[in-house]
Amino acid sequence: MGVADQIADLRDHGLKAIQHNFITAKLESLVNWSRARSLWPAQFGLACCAIEMMATGAAHYDLARYGMEVFRASPRQADVMIVAGRVSQKMAPVLRQIYDQMMEPKWVISMGVCASSGGMFNNYALVQGVDQVVPVDVYAPGCPPGPETLMHAIFTLHHEILSGELLARRSASSTGGAGIAVQQLDGQTATATIRGGHG
Amino acid sequence: MAERYGAPVGGDRPSRGQAVIHPSPSQWFEVAAAARADGFDQLIDLTAVDYLTYGADRGLPEGVQPERFEVVASLMSHERRERLRMRVQVPADDPSIPTLFDLWPGAENLEREAYDMFGIVFEGHPDPSRILMPEDWSGHPLRKDYDSGGIPVQFKAASNVR
Amino acid sequence: MSTTDIAPTGAERVSRREPSAVLRMSEAEAAEIGGDPDDPGDDELVLLNMGPSHPSTHGVLRLMLELSGETVLRSKPVIGYLHTGMEKTGENLTYLQGGTNVTRMDYASPLFNELAFSLATEQLLGIEVPERATWIRMLMCELNRAASHLLFLATGGMELGAVSMMIYGWREREEVLRFFEKVSGLRMNHNYIRPGGVAADLPADWRSDVAELIELIEPRLDEYDTLLTGQPIWRERLQGVGIISAAEAVALGATGPLLRGAGMAWDLRRDEPYLFYDQVDFDVIVGIHGDCYDRYAIRLNEIRESLRIVAQIIDAMPSGDYRTQDKKVTPPPRARIDESMEALIHHFKIFTEGFKVPAGEVYAAVESPRGELGVYMVSDGSSVPYRLHVRAPSFVNLQTLPHLMQNGLIADGIAIIGSVDPIMGDVDR
Numbered sequence: 184m185g186v187a188d189q190i191a192d193l194r195d196h197g198l199k200a201i202q203h204n205f206i207t208a209k210l211e212s213l214v215n216w217s218r219a220r221s222l223w224p225a226q227f228g229l230a231c232c233a234i235e236m237m238a239t240g241a242a243h244y245d246l247a248r249y250g251m252e253v254f255r256a257s258p259r260q261a262d263v264m265i266v267a268g269r270v271s272q273k274m275a276p277v278l279r280q281i282y283d284q285m286m287e288p289k290w291v292i293s294m295g296v297c298a299s300s301g302g303m304f305n306n307y308a309l310v311q312g313v314d315q316v317v318p319v320d321v322y323a324p325g326c327p328p329g330p331e332t333l334m335h336a337i338f339t340l341h342h343e344i345l346s347g348e349l350l351a352r353r354s355a356s357s358t359g360g361a362g363i364a365v366q367q368l369d370g371q372t373a374t375a376t377i378r379g380g381h382g
Numbered sequence: 383m384a385e386r387y388g389a390p391v392g393g394d395r396p397s398r399g400q401a402v403i404h405p406s407p408s409q410w411f412e413v414a415a416a417a418r419a420d421g422f423d424q425l426i427d428l429t430a431v432d433y434l435t436y437g438a439d440r441g442l443p444e445g446v447q448p449e450r451f452e453v454v455a456s457l458m459s460h461e462r463r464e465r466l467r468m469r470v471q472v473p474a475d476d477p478s479i480p481t482l483f484d485l486w487p488g489a490e491n492l493e494r495e496a497y498d499m500f501g502i503v504f505e506g507h508p509d510p511s512r513i514l515m516p517e518d519w520s521g522h523p524l525r526k527d528y529d530s531g532g533i534p535v536q537f538k539a540a541s542n543v544r
Numbered sequence: 545m546s547t548t549d550i551a552p553t554g555a556e557r558v559s560r561r562e563p564s565a566v567l568r569m570s571e572a573e574a575a576e577i578g579g580d581p582d583d584p585g586d587d588e589l590v591l592l593n594m595g596p597s598h599p600s601t602h603g604v605l606r607l608m609l610e611l612s613g614e615t616v617l618r619s620k621p622v623i624g625y626l627h628t629g630m631e632k633t634g635e636n637l638t639y640l641q642g643g644t645n646v647t648r649m650d651y652a653s654p655l656f657n658e659l660a661f662s663l664a665t666e667q668l669l670g671i672e673v674p675e676r677a678t679w680i681r682m683l684m685c686e687l688n689r690a691a692s693h694l695l696f697l698a699t700g701g702m703e704l705g706a707v708s709m710m711i712y713g714w715r716e717r718e719e720v721l722r723f724f725e726k727v728s729g730l731r732m733n734h735n736y737i738r739p740g741g742v743a744a745d746l747p748a749d750w751r752s753d754v755a756e757l758i759e760l761i762e763p764r765l766d767e768y769d770t771l772l773t774g775q776p777i778w779r780e781r782l783q784g785v786g787i788i789s790a791a792e793a794v795a796l797g798a799t800g801p802l803l804r805g806a807g808m809a810w811d812l813r814r815d816e817p818y819l820f821y822d823q824v825d826f827d828v829i830v831g832i833h834g835d836c837y838d839r840y841a842i843r844l845n846e847i848r849e850s851l852r853i854v855a856q857i858i859d860a861m862p863s864g865d866y867r868t869q870d871k872k873v874t875p876p877p878r879a880r881i882d883e884s885m886e887a888l889i890h891h892f893k894i895f896t897e898g899f900k901v902p903a904g905e906v907y908a909a910v911e912s913p914r915g916e917l918g919v920y921m922v923s924d925g926s927s928v929p930y931r932l933h934v935r936a937p938s939f940v941n942l943q944t945l946p947h948l949m950q951n952g953l954i955a956d957g958i959a960i961i962g963s964v965d966p967i968m969g970d971v972d973r
Contacts, residue, residue: 231651242715308629436904488797
């Protein structure tokens with residue numbers, strides 16, 4: 184019986200679920216479980232994506248359900264950095280400094296196409312992909328990604344941390360991050376071909 | 383030739399309901415001061431255009447010598463609900479004109495942006511520095527001879543390995 | 545409509561040269577002065593850096609503050625941390641693609657960016673937009689204004705500790721976004737208003753959707769009035785904080801709620817009517833004291849006015865085309881492409897080369913939730929703008945910040961930044 188099942192039993196049946204006064208688990212899974220269940224994001228909103236990130240934290244999508252509503256202003260208290268928006272050349276050193284100030288273990292979600300690749304702005308001003316500055320674990324597509332897509336990216340990260348898969352992916356990747364790209368799930372059209380539109 | 387505040391009016395192209403005047407660089411400040419005294423109480427906008435590769439007719443009135451840069455200021459008179467556009471030709475070899483800061487303090491950010499993006503110097507500006515690009519940036523991005531994209535990341539302090 | 549006398553013009557009252565409220569100092573100079581924390585004699589003035597990643601600075605605004613104790617003497621907004629080079633990118637995109645670029649500037653009110661861009665393009669082209677398209681534009685823009693001001697209430701509330709307002713503001717904004725998604729396919733950055741009209745007609749049941757939105761939001765605005773206005777702490781934090789006079793606001797180029805808060809009734813929708821704003825009835829909300837509280841009250845009441853306009857649009861909406869039938873800018877309908885070779889070629893050319901726009905210059909301005917949003921565009925007769933400049937209201941309004949913050953406390957500075965409501969995408973572009 185894995186630790187997750189035991190926790191589920193506890194949740195469903197309360198203390199009655201505990202037949203003996205102790206739970207056995209692998210230390211590694213316990214650590215992974217606790218890490219995945221209280222990921223505190225560093226507040227690093229930059230542009231449009233930051234608005235959607237706030238929407239994800241607000242009433243309708245309620246990130247608090249996953250223990251993630253506490254956006255920390257101090258990087259030292261944060262576990263995951265959600266890079267939400269365009270990273271300019273001027274911002275890149277700031278971003279790296281904040282990343283360096285975060286305690287290990289730490290994770291990075293690149294939210295939106297601008298953070299992931301520069302998006303539609305291939306010009307002098309933007310860093311063409313935040314993975315040139317910090318190692319990225321999950322890329323969320325969209326411009327901006329809807330709250331569902333961001334949550335999908337977060338769940339993917341949770342899952343990878345729980346299963347320990349993340350570390351394997353990191354050591355296999357050349358950038359230092361796990362580099363998982365998720366699908367856009369919010370139902371918004373990526374190509375903006377809309378009903379009755381110009382297309 | 384029609385004049386307003388001592389500067390040539392208009393061009394032969396329609397200005398879409400807004401009056402346009404073309405002061406020379408040496409007239410720039412005094413024409414602006416005359417407009418200000420005449421009720422144009424707000425400097426709405428100030429920007430520049432680099433006409434380096436412009437192929438079409440620029441619509442300048444007779445007697446105005448076209449130069450590479452043009453600084454464009456939009457003025458607003460709230461009392462008369464009237465707008466006025468001032469276009470001044472700024473030569474490439476000496477891209478400088480007097481600042482409008484003493485007439486409208488709101489010119490500060492706009493002139494800094496024009497300096498940052500085009501390298502136009504505003505004489506007498508209280509803070510002639512870059513505003514959008516990093517202080518140690520080289521070049522003026524909105525000039526037509528500045529490459530638009532594909533610039534490698536300048537920030538190299540971090541290795542990508544954890 | 546309420547009116548106030550036009551304030552006397554004058555830059556005289558704004559401190560122009562040194563000594564000034566603006567701290568004009570480069571980073572290198574600031575680093576040199578430094579100050580020695582271990583030197584007991586070095587305790588008079590402190591240079592403090594705030595931002596660019598700070599929870600209360602509305603994104604990536606950075607401030608350099610010169611402090612005496614907790615009092616702000618001079619300050620300097622340091623911007624450019626979100627500079628995206630959009631004006632340069634705009635020179636490489638056709639007039640049809642340009643909307644995708646400008647809509648990402650002021651991301652809290654994307655439709656206004658598209659509107660100003662489209663109006664400028666249409667004036668250069670000299671084309672008329674069908675009536676229905678114009679009314680649709682007004683409908684969407686006013687809903688966007690409401691959404692943008694709701695965002696101001698939410699974030700402004702959170703910054704001052706009224707965290708519940710954060711949740712409530714987003715709740716209503718989410719409803720508006722849902723309608724936007726239904727109409728345009730996207731929650732933000734719609735690229736919906738395009739040169740020649742709008743991208744798609746409204747969905748069949750839009751009237752009931754919009755009526756529901758009004759019904760939902762209006763009574764809740766009264767709740768926020770009770771929650772915020774009725775709360776002594778909220779009033780105490782805002783009243784008498786960050787005062788600016790009309791003359792100062794005009795001299796510094798401020799527009800929008802900042803200017804109206806200082807008592808000057810100036811709203812482009814009324815004073816330079818564009819679209820069909822001269823056919824709807826609404827009030828221009830004006831403050832008296834020019835403090836943070838007035839700016840808050842103006843935005844709250846502007847949501848009411850926007851909903852009032854929206855209600856009139858429901859009745860006024862004519863039938864007809866949602867985009868111009870001018871073949872030059874509008875591709876043929878989908879069905880025609882399957883039948884006609886010419887239509888296919890025409891469609892292909894519009895989306896690959898774009899349409900050519902006569903040479904000339906134009907400045908078109910609209911009243912965005914933050915003030916005058918203008919587009920100055922130069923065309924050289926090709927299918928891409930030769931120069932695309934956006935007069936961003938947040939960028940100009942930000943100049944008032946040092947004057948508003950001078951001689952106030954740092955904590956008041958938070959309230960002041962919130963009340964100026966800069967959107968950093970709009971500032972840095």
